[in-house]
Amino acid sequence: MAHSFKVFLFFSFFTLSIIPFSHQLQHPLDSLTPNEFIQVQSIVNRSYPGSSHNLTFQYVGLEEPNKQVVVSWLENSSTTPPPRQALVIARINHRTHEISVDLSSVGIISDRIYDGYGYPLLTFEEQTAANQLPFKYAPFLASISKRGLKIEEVVCGSFTVGWHGEEKKNRRIVKVMCYYLDGTVNLYMRPIEAITVTVDLEEMKIIHFQDRFMIPVPKAAGTDYRESEQRAPFGPQLKGITVMQPDGPSFTIDGNRVRWANWDFHLSFDARVGPIISLASIYDIERQKFRRVMYRGYLSELFVPYMDLTEEWYYRTFFDAGEYGYGLCAVPLEPLRDCPANAVFMGAFVAGQDGMPIEMPNVFCIFERNAGDVMWRHTETMIPETLVTEVRPEVSLVVRMVSTVGNYDYINDWEFKRIGSIKVTVGLTGLLEVRGSKYTHKDQINEEAYGTLLAENTLGARHDHFLTYYLDLDVDGDSNSFVKSKLKTTRVTDQSSPRKSYWKVVSETAKTESDAKIKLGLESADLLFVNPNKKTKMGNLVGYRLIPGSVTGPLLTDDDYSQVRAAFTKYNVWVTPYNRSEKWAGGLYTDQSRGDDTLATWSSRNRKIENKDIVLWYTLGFHHVPYQEDFPLMPTLSSGFELRPANFFEYNPVLKVKAPNNVKWLNCST
Template sequence: MVPASKTIFFTLLLHIFFLIPSHQYHPLDSLTPSEFTQIQSIVTKAYPKSTYNLTFQYVGLKEPTKQTVLSWLRNETTTNPPRQAFVVARIDHQTHEIIVDLSLQGITSKKTYNGYGYPLLTGEEQEDANKLASTYPLFVASISKRGLKLEEVVCGSFTVGWFGEERKNKRIVKMMCYYLDGTLNADMRPIEGITMTVDLDEMKIIQFRDRIIVPVPKSDGTEYRESKLKPPFRPSLKRTTVVQPDGPSFNIVGSQIRWADWEFHLSFDARAGMIISVASIYDPEKQQSRQVLYKGHVSELFVPYMDLTEEWYYRSFFDVGEYGYGLSSLPLEPLRDCPPNAVFMDAYFAKNDGMPLKMPNVFCIFERYAGDVMWRHTEATDPEKLIREVRPEVSLVVRTVSTVGNYDYINDWEFKQSGSIKVTVGLTGMLEVRGTNYTHKDQIEEDVYGTLIAENTIGVRHDHFLTYRLDLDVDGDANSFVKSKLRTVRVNDHGSPRKSYWTVDRETARTESAARIKLGSEPVDLLFVNPNKKTKMGNLIGYRLVPYGVVGPLLSDDDYPQIRAAFTNYNAWVTAYNISEKWAGGLYADQSRGDDTLSVWSKRNRSIENKDIVLWYTLGFHHVPCQEDFPVMPTFNGGFELRPSNFFESNPVLKVVPPS
């Protein structure tokens, strides 16, 4: 729940906002606090509290069409596109989709959604649910039976997935509880065996089961707060800091960021978190800015656990569609989450009641200098005169951290002077652990679905699959997807002493079915090209996807979590651009049945040649926990790069002047 004091603060603040003209308007700007308030007011007027039970599950910008945005960008003097919002509300226990037009100050569309799946959970309803246990007599008795102190118990709400039930379930979550009592790290102290089911609409516990008593792992060794840890500490390193005596080289106007040759728009969405839009790079040779990425963000994050026990089998989370990657984005800590040269930006999202909540310092933006080299060469032709040219690498990073319950995902979008966009995610935070009787591996004679990482503590095996929606518009919006396959050629020409070499077969994917790629088995470069433009040399202008490591799903295709997450069946997909196809796991991910996923859309097998197309890339992690992950995990990184490939006529950073 948001404390009252914060609400008052926002109400005051909004009045000030109203008075400020929107100098720095951009049609892709996130909804402003005043817009959230207007939307709230318009919707609550249509569905007054006296008559309706109304909660706002999602409020976000309804983005203008790409053509509208691009034509606005081409000529900034035209009238601004109308501002619209997309609202998903629960009204009298039904899901409603409402479009609010802020210019017209009214609702332009509303419909009830009756299909499978439910909208995002709000923070407030989870908090309300989590409080139910402490007054639920059966639970109180179970806690007492275990000899635990009720006041040290905290609970969490877990989405339930779908396991073949024919009848549509109510909007429910399962609730599991944890024990503090001497630690902040309740994640490491599960109270195993007790599962409660909460009906979120009724906001009450509708099912209770206490199956088995398992020791709660002890608190020793679980604490991670500096202030609570006991010596000996590790020897402290001397200070290392980044200094920019003349300030940063980037420029932020509104949500538009310019740095080096890059220009892009940064926005925030309760569901997607960070969104990078209309990223373009200035080409000094062509003397113009050229489009690269119309829009990029995390579309879904699928986290299935590999534990069949009754309290665990269902855990197969859709962190973006169920909990909100944006809702889970928490303030960054200056000097620690980001270097001293970072600047921070706030973000806003709608609370349960529709009013805006400010999340300060959600973004940090900084120039990254890691001591790396952008390009170099030593020319040793004349050994008496070594000639050396070196250009250090400085890049621009935009970061958010989404803490989805136990896990912290550090999201970096890094722009390189060379034209590359490098996307990385760092996984840290807490494991999801299961309580167990075991205190030593030698006692274990069954599959415990994980690693005994501490006494009575199993770090359960699981995966993370992050699916990115990458609406690349490489030098224009008509693009083709080319699989550039490396193929061994057997040499039969007896004139050559060689018996083999490899060549490249380029295959343009005509339709969506040809653009589903499982990486790893065959060497293939994935290219987005503009078939209407060529370099002076005649090469197709393109960008290449460079994965850092390849991971695919291991669940059976017909297993329910995998049916829902069929968008992870391939590492890469390309679809025809459709403004409504944003969420790889479906708009209503909670309890979804896989009927509105990327995998289903792709079955339409639309033409994708020389069209406005979208790349979906899934990067994954199989996590076999180890003791080093206890009680908090050292960061593990994954990512990919979008790298220019015959986009420029030559190395675009040749003429970067090295720092003096």
């Protein structure tokens, strides 16, 4: 939906000289710079001049360089770095073009027309344009007037339509749904129901209009969430609390490379997926070198199906990354609110519909987390006349980005720990999507209402969230295997022990992709990425372990159309051989996709995955039955997962961590 806050930078179209944007050498995985965006735009525009072409840039991003070339360059930086290339998905004269642009040779490498199912990411500009159309459309104005509503208090948003079995390929359309402000900014609590405006994005005109019935817009009294709008009594006000680092942070940022404690990684930004963590390596004190853990990790797709069959709701089965752009929807983080006082902020750039760079300030914050947790402790009381107490407080490093896709705000944390863990947490907050309804009390409801009555005329709609992460782990090198260490109940039948049972570990190495598909919750197992070519001194395969944080799976039937599109959510875990083209679990063209280009289809080839460069895909989910506490705002509900070393080190790195110096403050006054 339309973001109006974007600051457009007025880079000249013709200036291709390098702006002194960054003093350090460029890293092959750096996001495109403003100059590069301009360069790309200029190159594409040269081939398709605006005077004779209808050209929109739907996506512009770094074309991920060849992994082997990157790895070689890292090992020996005197070799030639991989060429800088950009991937452009454009609509040119109403057709989708996939254009590869080389930024060193300054030209188009390839230009392919895509004619299959599905469309590229929507741009903000076309959503904004679509949202304006109803205001000049007489039937819509009549509908608003008929309801006694003031048109100047109406705002509209564009909703992707999904696919629901239509045989004929649909045009590139959205449905525009509208809300009533009239004194509130919490528009999501005031849907104007029953009106559906269908917009053709290519023609940028309304092609269908429907107004089915009239029900009251919820009064939504008292639902404005702005602090400035609240009246007493207030909730308890807490005294000030903050984090202090008198000697500054313990991390360094060199371009896009972040170094903290024993970690070293690269952070970049992409319009489609948001933050990308690359080349995460951890320093091994014993071997005195950095060892690779993850080549690249990011949120690949986010599927949000609603469970409401009514005409205005059935199609709401969103793919937030592939349709709206999870990075495009990033919002500026508020210092001291979104991130603690010790946070450092970073911005990013995306391309506008015209291909020109748009600055997105403060999309990242990076901070050391000091939550009061304990990394390790022990009190030893068994040694006579000796009391040993050793405690190492936990401090970790967090990279945060918030993506606000319409009503939902997703707080994305990548957290690095000194024990070697990478922990990913997503917090769901923002506002609930509610349906206007005739009901004013639960007792009136005698049908399937698809939600919880939260307030008068306000039904909180049931829905799911499935977040699928792409995790190209390279555990101490890129040849890895996926091992399920199953915990098997074993009966003791030979009188060898007074025990009747125990559990043992039966490790199975997945040979092919089908061996690696897992629905969590069905059996007890440790899930490991190991390097079958490297062992600890004791002979254990070096590995990392996935510790899932959720066992949620889809409840739609396999043959339901949106589930076909989101077939990658059927299993919580998939493992695929690395393939540069397999990045987005829902396929490159997700809007109106039909499921012919998803993780599930790729994986159906059942390729070999043993001792190969392989990728872990992990899906965590939420089933959301709304409660009144989700009204009129939703407090954060979190889930996540952890990648934890498992026989990666000879011993735990915490052994060599000193307790921090106490912070002493003198002469402070407030």
